Amino acid sequence: MRIALVSDCYLPRLGGIELQVHDLAVQLIRDGHEVTVFTITDGPSSGDVPVVRLPALGGVPLPAAIDRLRTLLPRFDVVHCHSSLVSPLAWRAARLADNPFLTLHSLPSASTPWPLARIDRYVGSVRWTAVSETVADVLRDLLPGRPIGVLHNGVDPVLWRQGRRTDHTLTIVSTMRLVRRKRPLATLRILEEIRAAVPSAVELRAVVVGDGPQTAATARAVRRRGLSGWVDLPGRLTRFEIQQLYASADVYLAPAGLESFGVAALEARCAGLAVVAMASGGVGEFVRPGVEGYLVHSDAEMAATAAVLLDDRAELSRIQAFNRHTDPAMTWKNVVAQHLAAYSTRRVLTRQDLASTA
Template identity: 65%
Template sequence: MRIALVSDVYLPQLGGIELQVHDLAVQLIRAGHDVTVYTLSEGPSDDVPVVRLPSTAGFPVRAAVDRLRGELTSYDIVHAHSSIVSPLAWRAARLARAAIVTVHSLPGPTMPWPLAQLDRYVGDVGWTAVSAAVASVMRRSLPGRVVDVLHNGVDRAAWRPAARQPHPLTIVSTMRLARRKRPLALLDTLAAIRAMVPSGIRLRGVIAGSGPRERALESRRRDLAPWVELPGRLTRFELRELYASADVYLAPAELESFGVAALEARCAGLPVVAMSTGGVGEFIRNGVEGFLVDTDAEMARTTAALLTQPAVLDRLQVHNRHTTPRMTWERVVAQHVAAYQAQLVLRERALASAS
């Protein structure tokens, strides 16, 4: 199958959509498909075919749209990857012969999300979401429309934990240091955990990542929790090494559409304590792979209790090290290909009925 993956953002920018689109392209190519990525992100050549289109202020210019119009019709399916605002992905879906749009983001409670207008703009596409949490919100905005779930994927073998070494009880998290991910709230939670765990127990905290809140986080860390480390952005290899000397992973974002970083940590054997409002609940069950909580205070209490109950902590770690989540790439690629084929069938039926 000839497939175009379209995403406004892509590597070398780092983020959930950027990495997932790249990894999906790699996995589809390995499965024998002909795949090209179209994006507005500038950068060097990639290990998959990439067309980098010109833009102004985040919007494709006329030359970019003309190229989309001329090339997308040669693909069997166009898979557009959308965040809250993704003009390239939306234009590609409108121009394609057959298209699927996957939404990767959860809108905030006060954020306008004109999904019904977007549905009219892009035309007869297949709507999908990266999690049931996102799909539920979309269905409320698109009554009568089918919204399927196409999960993000994980390479479990790549996150298999290295040999663990003696270390202090360690709490980790990795994220883009932006307001939406709530890094400052996480730092407050870590300080609360320290106050709840007996002072004789040594704790280490690590918040990996970079972003616009980096300077504010460092300033507050010095005053509030000097025992917390901020190593900056880490490679996947460096994260795997970090997880091998860690004990629990925290996911504080309240609008986490899926939670790839949490899934990777879970594959590395770490129990995950996450907010219950997002997509993490699709691979974390209370008392099995970790815990889902409703508030920062509950996250602090739950994590402190876990760190002071070695038998419970060990049981969750063993379970996560030795069980495979549903979102492996083998399953996720099969899920995507089935969705592509179904959309092609619908498109052919629509053309037949119109003729």
């Protein structure tokens, strides 16, 4: 099958949608399909995936880019467009393609109007999907009557199961892009509350991985709050470096309230960390309370829950062992099968489909 994946954002820029589109392409190629990524992100190709980098100005594809899409997309059996909240290339490709898929990777805020109905009219006849049921529910509310399916993000659990190191300080980790939406400053306040709640005799370490526009503000907050002695900000790390970090970590915090899926949390869960996440996002599709971790509804509840876990070694060890030895549903094997079934039938299973076959 010849498959075009269209994403405004792609490697070498790093982020959830960028890495997921790349990894999906790699997995489909390994399965024997011909895959090409179309993007307006500049940079060299990684070599493992064919990439067409189209000209753009200020994040908007130029007429020459549209001409190339119009010429090249008809050569593919499937056009799968990947959209965040603002994705002019993906939307234009969806408008040009014949019966494309359009997957939403972001979770719109209820307080911020998002003109989805206008986007839907613009792209025309597409198959809307989402990376989680949480995002799909938003689409169903905004596009009543439209069948909305789910095409999950994926993970390779084996890559994240490094040898566990048992002789380490109890360690809390959070991996994020340091932007307001991911709430790095709130994360520091949560860590401060955790430290106050856990007995002072218990040594703790915390690591907030990532960089972004709030890097400087986050570093200042660490110093201002007197957290420098136990909270590290290593900046951006490679996947391998994150895997090594997780091998000697215990609890993963996912403080973002608008987490569409939570790939970083899923990777941490596969590495054997207990995950404490906001219940409002998509993490709940692979974290069940008391099984893979806990879901909370506020910063105070996140701090209290994490503190109890860190102080209850038996409960923490039980969750960690389950996560290390149990694959989530979103392995790449399952996710690729999910995508190929949708591509072949030109449809995706909706919640109503699943209910009717139960």
